[in-house]
Amino acid sequence: EADIYQTPRYLVIGTGKKITLECSQTMGHDKMYWYQQDPGMELHLIHYSYGVNSTEKGDLSSESTVSRIRTEHFPLTLESARPSHTSQYLCASSVRDRAGNEQFFGPGTRLTVL
Amino acid sequence: AQSVAQPEDQVNVAEGNPLTVKCTYSVSGNPYLFWYVQYPNRGLQFLLKYITGDNLVKGSYGFEAEFNKSQTSFHLKKPSALVSDSALYFCAVRARVGYNQGGKLIFGQGTELSVKP
Numbered sequence: 454e455a456d457i458y459q460t461p462r463y464l465v466i467g468t469g470k471k472i473t474l475e476c477s478q479t480m481g482h483d484k485m486y487w488y489q490q491d492p493g494m495e496l497h498l499i500h501y502s503y504g505v506n507s508t509e510k511g512d513l514s515s516e517s518t519v520s521r522i523r524t525e526h527f528p529l530t531l532e533s534a535r536p537s538h539t540s541q542y543l544c545a546s547s548v549r550d551r552a553g554n555e556q557f558f559g560p561g562t563r564l565t566v567l
Numbered sequence: 568a569q570s571v572a573q574p575e576d577q578v579n580v581a582e583g584n585p586l587t588v589k590c591t592y593s594v595s596g597n598p599y600l601f602w603y604v605q606y607p608n609r610g611l612q613f614l615l616k617y618i619t620g621d622n623l624v625k626g627s628y629g630f631e632a633e634f635n636k637s638q639t640s641f642h643l644k645k646p647s648a649l650v651s652d653s654a655l656y657f658c659a660v661r662a663r664v665g666y667n668q669g670g671k672l673i674f675g676q677g678t679e680l681s682v683k684p
Contacts, residue, residue: 459610486671494655494677496611501671511671543610553599553618553661556672558610 459559476544483549485527490541573675588643590658
């Protein structure tokens with residue numbers, strides 16, 4: 454079944470740890486996105502990708518980094534997690550060829566940094 | 568700059584009554600407009616979108632939205648609310664500047680809909 458997956462769903466870690474949030478989609482979409490959703494519920498785009506080997510920073514500055522080595526995989530990495538990184542992280546994907554296409558979202562990863 | 572405003576943080580409706588969740592936008596040129604719903608501890612689910620054509624758009628779960636260009640609004644509506652409609656609703660906009668602009672969506676701040684029995 455075509456879908457978008459995120460792991461882990463929940464993660465609690467200590468300050469200074471390196472973490473990678475996984476995002477995979479089986480829909481064959483070229484475009485992928487990472488959003489950060491703060492406790493006030495707003496969504497902020499932090500990274501996006503047009504396709505393999507393409508990554509761009511989003512509207513909200515983030516200390517995280519992303520990579521896009523395979524079409525279906527768009528992991529997000531924090532080299533040294535801090536309490537300010539505590540948030541929900543949502544991954545999304547969409548078809549490339551038309552701007553009117555909707556984005557499909559994964560279930561999210563809720564990150565807590567102690 | 569593109570922006571979306573959802574003026575109500577929370578909307579309370581009795582089950583069976585009609586509901587409206589408001590959204591206004593600001594974008595250069597004609598917009599693409601979207602509504603998403605988020606249930607607790609879940610990602611966003613697509614409800615409906617306006618691309619072109621008929622100003623009244625019908626979507627999933629009986630929801631519809633009306634595009635009003637003069638008022639720059641895209642309010643979400645449902646004739647008869649269900650308790651199961653209780654969730655967080657997001658309006659989003661994207662400008663028509665070509666698909667190579669990253670397809671970035673600008674989201675509103677969200678409106679929490681509460682439907683009571």
